[in-house]
Amino acid sequence: MASAVSALGWGVALILLPLTGAVLAFVLRPLATRVGVGTALATTLATGGLALALVETGSGRYPIGGWEAPLGIALAADGLSLLMLAMTAAVGLAVSLYVPGYFRDKPRASADFWPLWLFLWAGLNGLYLSADLFNLYVTLELIGLAAVALAALAGSADALAGAMRYLLVSLVGSLFYLLGVALLYHAYGSLDIAILAEQVAASPPVWAALGLITAGLLLKTALFPLHFWLPPAHASAAAPVSALLSALVVKGSFYLLLRLWLTLFGAEAGGLGTLLGLLGAGAVLWGSLQALRQTRLKLLIAYSTVAQLGYLFLAFPLATGLAWGAAVYLALAHALAKAAMFLAAGNILMFGGHDRIADLDRVAQRLPLSVAAFALAGVSIMGLPPSGGFVGKWLLLQEAIAQGAWGWAAVLVLGGLLAAAYVFRVIGYAFTQAEVPQEPHAVPATLGWIAFLLALGAVLLGLVAPQPLALLGIGAPLGEIGTAP
Amino acid sequence: MSWSAWAPLAVLASSLVPGLVIFALPESKRRTRTALNLGGALLKLGLILAILWGVSEGQTYGVRLPFLPGLDLALRIGPLSLLFLVLSAGLWLVTTIYAVGYLEGSPHRRRFFGFFSLCVTATVGVAMADNLLTFVIFYELLSLATYPLVVHRGTEVARRAGQIYLAYTILGGALLLLGTVWLYTIAGTLDFTPRGFLERLPESQHPALVGIFVLLIAGLGVKAALVPFHGWLPQAMVAPAPVSALLHAVAVVKAGAFGIVVVVYDVFGVEFAASLGVTTPLAVLASVTIIYGSLRALFQDDLKRRLAFSTVSQVSYIALGVAVAGPIAAIGGVVHLVHQGLMKITLFFCAGNLAETLGIHKVSEMNGVGRRMPWTMAAFTVGALGMIGVPPIAGFVSKWYLGLGALEANQPWVILVLAGSSLLNAAYFLPILHAAWFREPPKSWPEEQRFGSAETGWMLLLPPLVTAALALGVGLFASMPFTPLEWARLIAELEFYPR
Numbered sequence: 008m009a010s011a012v013s014a015l016g017w018g019v020a021l022i023l024l025p026l027t028g029a030v031l032a033f034v035l036r037p038l039a040t041r042v043g044v045g046t047a048l049a050t051t052l053a054t055g056g057l058a059l060a061l062v063e064t065g066s067g068r069y070p071i072g073g074w075e076a077p078l079g080i081a082l083a084a085d086g087l088s089l090l091m092l093a094m095t096a097a098v099g100l101a102v103s104l105y106v107p108g109y110f111r112d113k114p115r116a117s118a119d120f121w122p123l124w125l126f127l128w129a130g131l132n133g134l135y136l137s138a139d140l141f142n143l144y145v146t147l148e149l150i151g152l153a154a155v156a157l158a159a160l161a162g163s164a165d166a167l168a169g170a171m172r173y174l175l176v177s178l179v180g181s182l183f184y185l186l187g188v189a190l191l192y193h194a195y196g197s198l199d200i201a202i203l204a205e206q207v208a209a210s211p212p213v214w215a216a217l218g219l220i221t222a223g224l225l226l227k228t229a230l231f232p233l234h235f236w237l238p239p240a241h242a243s244a245a246a247p248v249s250a251l252l253s254a255l256v257v258k259g260s261f262y263l264l265l266r267l268w269l270t271l272f273g274a275e276a277g278g279l280g281t282l283l284g285l286l287g288a289g290a291v292l293w294g295s296l297q298a299l300r301q302t303r304l305k306l307l308i309a310y311s312t313v314a315q316l317g318y319l320f321l322a323f324p325l326a327t328g329l330a331w332g333a334a335v336y337l338a339l340a341h342a343l344a345k346a347a348m349f350l351a352a353g354n355i356l357m358f359g360g361h362d363r364i365a366d367l368d369r370v371a372q373r374l375p376l377s378v379a380a381f382a383l384a385g386v387s388i389m390g391l392p393p394s395g396g397f398v399g400k401w402l403l404l405q406e407a408i409a410q411g412a413w414g415w416a417a418v419l420v421l422g423g424l425l426a427a428a429y430v431f432r433v434i435g436y437a438f439t440q441a442e443v444p445q446e447p448h449a450v451p452a453t454l455g456w457i458a459f460l461l462a463l464g465a466v467l468l469g470l471v472a473p474q475p476l477a478l479l480g481i482g483a484p485l486g487e488i489g490t491a492p
Numbered sequence: 493m494s495w496s497a498w499a500p501l502a503v504l505a506s507s508l509v510p511g512l513v514i515f516a517l518p519e520s521k522r523r524t525r526t527a528l529n530l531g532g533a534l535l536k537l538g539l540i541l542a543i544l545w546g547v548s549e550g551q552t553y554g555v556r557l558p559f560l561p562g563l564d565l566a567l568r569i570g571p572l573s574l575l576f577l578v579l580s581a582g583l584w585l586v587t588t589i590y591a592v593g594y595l596e597g598s599p600h601r602r603r604f605f606g607f608f609s610l611c612v613t614a615t616v617g618v619a620m621a622d623n624l625l626t627f628v629i630f631y632e633l634l635s636l637a638t639y640p641l642v643v644h645r646g647t648e649v650a651r652r653a654g655q656i657y658l659a660y661t662i663l664g665g666a667l668l669l670l671g672t673v674w675l676y677t678i679a680g681t682l683d684f685t686p687r688g689f690l691e692r693l694p695e696s697q698h699p700a701l702v703g704i705f706v707l708l709i710a711g712l713g714v715k716a717a718l719v720p721f722h723g724w725l726p727q728a729m730v731a732p733a734p735v736s737a738l739l740h741a742v743a744v745v746k747a748g749a750f751g752i753v754v755v756v757y758d759v760f761g762v763e764f765a766a767s768l769g770v771t772t773p774l775a776v777l778a779s780v781t782i783i784y785g786s787l788r789a790l791f792q793d794d795l796k797r798r799l800a801f802s803t804v805s806q807v808s809y810i811a812l813g814v815a816v817a818g819p820i821a822a823i824g825g826v827v828h829l830v831h832q833g834l835m836k837i838t839l840f841f842c843a844g845n846l847a848e849t850l851g852i853h854k855v856s857e858m859n860g861v862g863r864r865m866p867w868t869m870a871a872f873t874v875g876a877l878g879m880i881g882v883p884p885i886a887g888f889v890s891k892w893y894l895g896l897g898a899l900e901a902n903q904p905w906v907i908l909v910l911a912g913s914s915l916l917n918a919a920y921f922l923p924i925l926h927a928a929w930f931r932e933p934p935k936s937w938p939e940e941q942r943f944g945s946a947e948t949g950w951m952l953l954l955p956p957l958v959t960a961a962l963a964l965g966v967g968l969f970a971s972m973p974f975t976p977l978e979w980a981r982l983i984a985e986l987e988f989y990p991r
Contacts, residue, residue: 416670438650
């Protein structure tokens with residue numbers, strides 16, 4: 008029992024720490040960076056604490072203040088939430104350490120950044136720990152608003168336009184979700200996922216709720232063809248913000264959809280899973296082709312996110328433990344790799360003052376660490392071994408072929424080829440030689456190292472697969488992850 | 493873990509660690525870098541020779557690390573892997589010496605030698621793989637590690653060649669991956685087994701197995717430069733000469749050919765593959781490649797391009813020997829893995845020497861070059877005659893066993909292919925030799941560099957002399973113990989006559 012309380016303690020800490028940090032960073036503006044970095048370290052440690060507690064006790068539900076649902080509010084944690092929390096902590100810590108160097112000449116932007124980012128972190132942690140549909144809505148809004156404000160932080164006309172569109176999309180998405188939740192509440196009188204899971208049955212209100220909630224979350228996850236808002240918002244934001252948006256924020260709404268699908272809707276969804284798979288396939292192909300056409304590095308990376316999110320939805324028509332596990336693994340690998348790519352692009356942009364792909368020559372020679380980070384992250388994005396992307400792709404491919412679903416298998420292979428095409432289009436230009444026309448700005452070495460370490464993490468994720476998959480099994484949120492064909 | 497488990501990992505580490513350290517070293521640390529390179533190469537060769545001794549004493553070496561649930565990263569050193577290991581480690585050592593001499597004073601040597609080491613790490617990984625997953629991992633790693641070497645010169649032409657190289661190899665890798673996953677879902681294992689592990693599957697799976705075979709061979713055929721997947725190889729000639737040597741003799745092309753051997757022998761099993769009816773089409777494809785490559789080589793004036801098409805042709809001897817599906821042809825095919833490597837690396841070293849010392853890039857510029865660079869051209873002559881199949885050089889032994897094996901397997905048409913190929917080889921190599929030795933040299937060479945009284949730098953001259961001597965030696969002493977031929981015999985015995 009003692010350890011169960013400590014799991015609850017860690018869970019509460021994971022929400023309260025960044026929330027407190029955000030308020031402090033807002034109030035003590037001159038000290039925002041110190042508060043922020045300190046909070047990031049503490050939150051990461053708390054994530055580790057929760058991991059240890061969960062490994063010891065298994066998954067659990069923790070009523071806050073001792074009030075069980077339906078009266079009280081409960082936190083819940085299992086392997087799936089743990090991995091998402093860990094992903095958030097890993098990317099969050101890296102970005103938090105990156106920001107002081109990146110914003111070193113822009114104290115205002117830095118001071119604005121910290122409260123927003125820590126609010127965002129609190130929202131994400133809350134999302135992964137909530138067991139209640141309305142709480143989830145609150146976290147979703149918190150995430151959306153913080154993310155929009157962060158996207159606007161760059162202050163350029165592009166950034167503001169992108170952020171405005173992002174705001175509208177985010178609000179519409181939340182509204183759809185809320186409508187769906189209201190329908191469920193009206194039908195069953197509860198907001199607790201576990202209680203609802205026992206009661207939902209195929210009926211018109213459930214179908215309507217399923218449709219509304221799925222649509223809202225797809226919009227927020229930017230699944231093709233609802234991705235239109237993502238590239239401008241992600242590409243025009245400041246590099247560390249782009250990293251957060253692409254690596255973490257879209258994963259939040261994906262997680263929620265996955266969670267609800269696993270607990271509430273999976274049995275009632277019918278052909279909707281196939282539709283999601285088709286949209287995912289469309290995202291993989293369309294996003295990759297668009298990425299190939301871009302002339303700006305950050306837009307290329309943003310379209311790559313559209314494509315990579317598509318992979319996650321290929322698990323829905325397959326709908327087995329192995330397929331879900333593969334999707335989660337892909338999400339983890341993508342988070343690390345994409346954050347590394349955006350941070351590397353940020354370094355390149357800072358160094359040369361532009362991100363035109365055809366003029367990236369010489370960067371490889373002047374910023375070898377950042378280019379190496381981009382290349383290593385690219386290995387995972389392409390799904391080549393050894394990398395987290397490869398493990399996820401292998402598992403998904405295995406499941407697709409075992410089910411005889413050759414169409415999904417073809418999408419996986421084709422997506423990898425297209426990804427190779429756009430990644431190497433960039434890397435190819437890094438080897439050629441040309442003059443640097445303008446005076447480059449020095450980039451602090453730590454910025455290169457942070458991007459590199461993230462990318463290395465994405466690659467190493469391919470060598471330690473049994474461990475994360477074992478963690479994912481805590482509480483069996485995905486059902487049995489059988490592997491033998 | 494015991495030594496037998498550590499040994500394969502040490503073989504990997506002996507080039508991986510120097511490679512990573514080289515990346516971290518500043519560009520200016522030339523001596524440290526050379527010491528690391530040569531030290532790593534010597535250490536690797538020493539390790540592999542120690543393992544060779546151990547294996548001949550009946551030791552086994554292998555290690556398995558969990559990689560995916562249900563699938564391990566598995567390394568094991570058997571006779572076939574040893575053949576490839578000795579070849580790649582030995583040739584890596586000479587290529588390293590050559591590369592140090594060749595790149596003297598040129599920029600980006602840190603990057604070059606770093607990826608060079610990664611390349612060899614991937615190659616020995618391919619050689620030691622004990623299941624198809626491990627093989628695929630190292631095979632893909634090899635594609636990635638070679639790319640920076642191909643584009644090393646940093647020109648627009650090099651960038652294009654790199655993109656073409658990648659387009660081919662990534663596509664090949666994707667086909668290989670698809671075939672591998674498909675195989676896993678059907679067979680439930682990917683562990684290499686002598687004489688294959690697929691015979692036990694029900695007959696209803698046989699069409700799927702044929703599909704898998706096609707996918708795997710297509711994926712491997714890209715690196716092995718089987719027609720129509722050979723297009724990248726002549727393009728990749730823009731790379732520096734040591735890279736060409738690496739591509740053609742030590743690593744890339746060899747990994748593809750080795751993969752074909754492994755898929756036929758240790759995944760399908762040659763007899764089962766023959767009963768599926770897939771070996772004859774492979775033999776035909778290999779034959780077409782042999783003739784086509786030779787024909788194209790005839791019309792190339794660029795020396796390195798001529799050698800590249802010659803590689804397209806010669807490497808397919810390996811696939812042919814395997815696909816003829818008889819024990820004697822198998823000996824010929826497997827031994828050619830080594831023989832082709834020795835001869836072709838000699839030729840590329842020599843071509844590099846001509847380009848570096850005299851600025852000669854074309855066959856038409858080679859008149860009388862034998863008088864200016866007699867040692868280099870002597871080595872070149874040994875390699876070229878060996879390719880044609882003149883006894884007692886290594887190439888003759890390969891062709892002899894291939895021909896004999898074809899007769900034994902009752903496929904006499906293969907003899908025609910071999911004879912035609914030998915004629916064509918003679919037609920594109922003999923004019924070079926004639927021009928080099930018997931024509932008058934021009935008044936001045938395109939771009940001559942002086943190396944004192946010697947014809948060229950010793951680090952450039954020594955490697956081709958050593959490999960030419962080896963090519964001669966393994967042919968002359970083919971029947972002595974520990975020669976490639978004896979190993980090939982042992983391998984064929986294990987595949988065809990189980991104890």
